[in-house]
Amino acid sequence: MPTPSGGAAARRRAEPQPRVDLELELPLGGAAPFDLAAAVCSHGLFMMAPNRWDPATRALVRPLRLASDRSASLLARVSAHPARPDSALLVSVRGAGDLSSLDQYYILEQVRRMLRLSEEDGAAVAEFQAMHPSAREAGFGRVFRSPTLFEDMVKCILLCNCQWTRTLSMATALCELQSELKRSSSIDDFQTRTPPIREHKRKRSKRQSVRVKLETRFAEDKLEDPRLASGSSNDLTHSETNEILSSLPSVASETGSACDSLDPSELRLSNAPHLEDCIGDFPTPEELVNLDEDFLAKHCNLGYRAKRIVMLVRSIVEGKVCLQKLEEMRKMSVPAAEEVSTIPSPYERLNKELSTISGFGPFTRANVLMCMGFFHTIPADTETIRHLKQIHKRASTISSVHEELDKLYGKYAPFQFLAYWFELWGFYDKQFGKIREMEPSNYRLFTASHLKNTRKEKKPLEESSGG
Incomplete structure (x- = not known):
């Protein structure tokens, strides 16, 4: 399917977009008042595509998946609720005239996960802030993560052994790939019309x-x-x-991130873009499973990380790795201080389970487990x-x-x-x-x-x- 022309895209943007506004109640508890900017801009993961934080409107925008059709994404804008800024968030979902109750619930669950808004998360934040007055004063305690465990796992792989510019570039390339796959009638057609990227040896x-x-x-x-x-x-x-x-020159190859070329005006969410105009959503295991390792490495400049991602994806699709099981093993529990010396059994089990996945060494596992709440x-x-x-x-x-x-x-x-x-x-x-x-x-x-x-x-x- 050809990419829409600039004129067609402009006309489409000028047309009123169907929108569904959802309210997300903020948890009450002993933690400092919730601050959306502090919760989002708290970790490098928020800078990685397809996340986009608009500093002018203090809102987060990114595609989110539907429960009724996991292959479909809609653009969501998360901001403070204009009428109840201290007790709720407003999640505006664009591109849909109506959403089923199941889809609404699933979208809000993805936002809750990103911002760590569960009761257990709130209790952990309150406990930490009671120990750390400066963190409480700053509203710090919720570390941003992805809407899904799979996205966290892949992005933790992208953090390894390269400079930050390339990490950003690889995340963007994966989202662009998802958009290209969405427009292609088949994987073979996509691979045929996409020339391989030449690798330059230095x-x-x-x-x-x-x-x-x-x-x-x-x-x-x-x-x-x-x-x-x-x-x-x-x-x-x-x-x-x-x-x-x-003091030594960097050996890691650097590539310009597609995020770098975004016009800041494109992030002004009062004129939020259609999903087709975005770089794409973060791909799912099902969207990546049929791609060749070498093709993925060259197309997204992933290097050796392509093999790790392909093996993870295939393990998930084949049922060898169950993400739901991993989430259930976590049990949303935080170890008590006196138990740390022995390491809580949920952490041990998860660490062991992750260690069986090819390419998940101690650093990657520690980052994934941090995203899971340890x-x-x-x-x-x-x-x-x-x-x-x-x-x-x-x-x-x-x-x-x-x-x-x-x-x-x-x-x-x-x-x-x-x-x-x-x-x-x-x-x-x-x-x-x-x-x-x-x-x-x-x-x-x-x-x-x-x-x-x-x-x-x-x-x-x-x-x-x-x-």
């Missing part, structure tokens, strides 16, 4: 070769310690932030080592980083990750400017190199990026 300098050896050694050392990551990256600054590696383990990487040295003056190593983390954040058990992330995210907020006020085109600047430039030049983010 010559390595002597310094780059040294960097590769260091990165390889880092990964090998971490495999010896089950608490350490299998990937050497963090959600925002990744492996180039290590003290030794930061906050007593901190996914540690070279950015963690940088943070401990720069902020706490602790010269951690690969083998000692968890010992240092226990000393610093153990008093917040079972919420060590939340205490660590509140501190780290606050550091980014000061270095780059208010994250919740950034335009999406600036998300690519969340790298160690730009962080250094920010400290040195002390210029506003927009000036340093030329924006």
